[in-house]
Amino acid sequence: MSDQNRTEINKLGEFGLIDKIAEKFSKQNNSTHYAIGDDAAVIDVGDYYQLVSTDMLIEGVHFDLSYFPLHHLGFKAVAVNVSDIAAMNGIAEQITVSLALSNRFSLEAIDAFYEGVKAACDAYKVDLVGGDTTASPSGLMISVTAIGKVDKDKIAYRSGAKVNDIVCVTGDLGGAYMGLQVLEREKQVFLENPDMQPQLDKYQYIVGRQLKPEARMDLVHELLDLKIVPTSMIDISDGLASELHHIAKHSDVGINVHEDKLPFATNTQETALEFKLDPNTAILNGGEDYELLFTISQDDFEKVKNHPDIHFIGYVNEKSSGLNLVTTKGNPIPLKAQGWDHFS
Numbered sequence: 647m648s649d650q651n652r653t654e655i656n657k658l659g660e661f662g663l664i665d666k667i668a669e670k671f672s673k674q675n676n677s678t679h680y681a682i683g684d685d686a687a688v689i690d691v692g693d694y695y696q697l698v699s700t701d702m703l704i705e706g707v708h709f710d711l712s713y714f715p716l717h718h719l720g721f722k723a724v725a726v727n728v729s730d731i732a733a734m735n736g737i738a739e740q741i742t743v744s745l746a747l748s749n750r751f752s753l754e755a756i757d758a759f760y761e762g763v764k765a766a767c768d769a770y771k772v773d774l775v776g777g778d779t780t781a782s783p784s785g786l787m788i789s790v791t792a793i794g795k796v797d798k799d800k801i802a803y804r805s806g807a808k809v810n811d812i813v814c815v816t817g818d819l820g821g822a823y824m825g826l827q828v829l830e831r832e833k834q835v836f837l838e839n840p841d842m843q844p845q846l847d848k849y850q851y852i853v854g855r856q857l858k859p860e861a862r863m864d865l866v867h868e869l870l871d872l873k874i875v876p877t878s879m880i881d882i883s884d885g886l887a888s889e890l891h892h893i894a895k896h897s898d899v900g901i902n903v904h905e906d907k908l909p910f911a912t913n914t915q916e917t918a919l920e921f922k923l924d925p926n927t928a929i930l931n932g933g934e935d936y937e938l939l940f941t942i943s944q945d946d947f948e949k950v951k952n953h954p955d956i957h958f959i960g961y962v963n964e965k966s967s968g969l970n971l972v973t974t975k976g977n978p979i980p981l982k983a984q985g986w987d988h989f990s
């Protein structure tokens with residue numbers, strides 16, 4: 647190919663690239679109910695939908711083994727995939743785990759990784775049913791696929807949000823991002839002075855959010871018990887702003903979220919200020935919290951209004967009003983999505 651025909655991937659971005667790939671394919675099987683574009687693919691197997699989601703974790707891009715213990719990495723690799731099944735309001739049942747590894751890794755290292763995989767399998771009640779193992783010229787690459795199921799009338803896509811729905815988010819946001827900042831800083835300190843011990847005590851909560859994220863399967867079960875089907879749902883892997891954009895775009899709606907309703911932990915806020923960062927930047931654009939962002943109909947509000955871990959952060963509006971952050975002073979400002987873009 648001549649250079650004149652060359653389009654740089656970073657011009658398209660991750661989502662532009664995925665759209666280009668998706669354009670080439672049309673479905674050949676009726677069982678393919680929903681293909682590319684949501685947190686998981688949806689396969690019609692008769693009585694229920696089967697859900698399939700896959701994610702890769704690459705050394706040097708998604709994790710740094712100088713501060714990421716292998717057993718935590720094993721847990722996280724499973725949790726982030728289970729989280730995508732949860733984001734469809736589904737329940738994960740099986741996983742496959744594929745590894746490409748260089749000769750830098752010993753049996754003991756791989757054992758530690760699989761201790762984490764096993765802990766996650768136990769925590770989320772999923773079975774490891776296969777995978778692939780191969781050599782890598784350098785570094786570690788992990789690919790996990792999760793398979794789950796959901797009743798046909800309970801599935802939650804990114805696309806179902808309706809005007810007047812309430813926007814909800816679980817847990818607290820921005821912690822995983824601030825945890826990463828701390829780990830990166832301590833790594834630099836260590837590289838400059840190997841006698842220094844990392845100072846992590848003060849940051850235990852946010853470092854835990856980065857190294858030990860949990861998939862919110864608990865919430866999926868709770869919603870099931872409460873007989874609530876979210877009108878739309880997505881998990882927060884790239885950051886709240888980016889995920890709100892996905893819901894707004896797929897649902898063809900506008901959304902207002904309120905600055906004073908955004909949930910964060912004190913540890914996140916204090917650390918952001920210490921790093922001279924606006925805590926809102928971490929909350930809106932920090933990724934990897936793996937909380938669930940969803941919308942519910944106003945009729946369901948009574949059932950969850952006192953829930954300790956669900957936060958009501960805004961409302962769905964007509965598309966024409968756009969996606970906005972309503973500041974504490976009451977001014978709506980358009981919300982930009984700054985998800986992780988590994989290509990830039």
Ligand code: ADP
Pocket residue numbers: 664667681682683684685686687700701730883884
């Ligand atoms: P998530 O952040 O929830 O894991 P992604 O942004 O990674 O979702 O992916 C969005 C959608 O694009 C998913 O349906 C995913 O399966 C699909 N996708 C991503 N990369 C590719 C690819 N290389 N080929 C086909 N589909 C892809």
Ligand code: MG
Pocket residue numbers: 685729730733880881882883
């Ligand atoms: Mg997702």
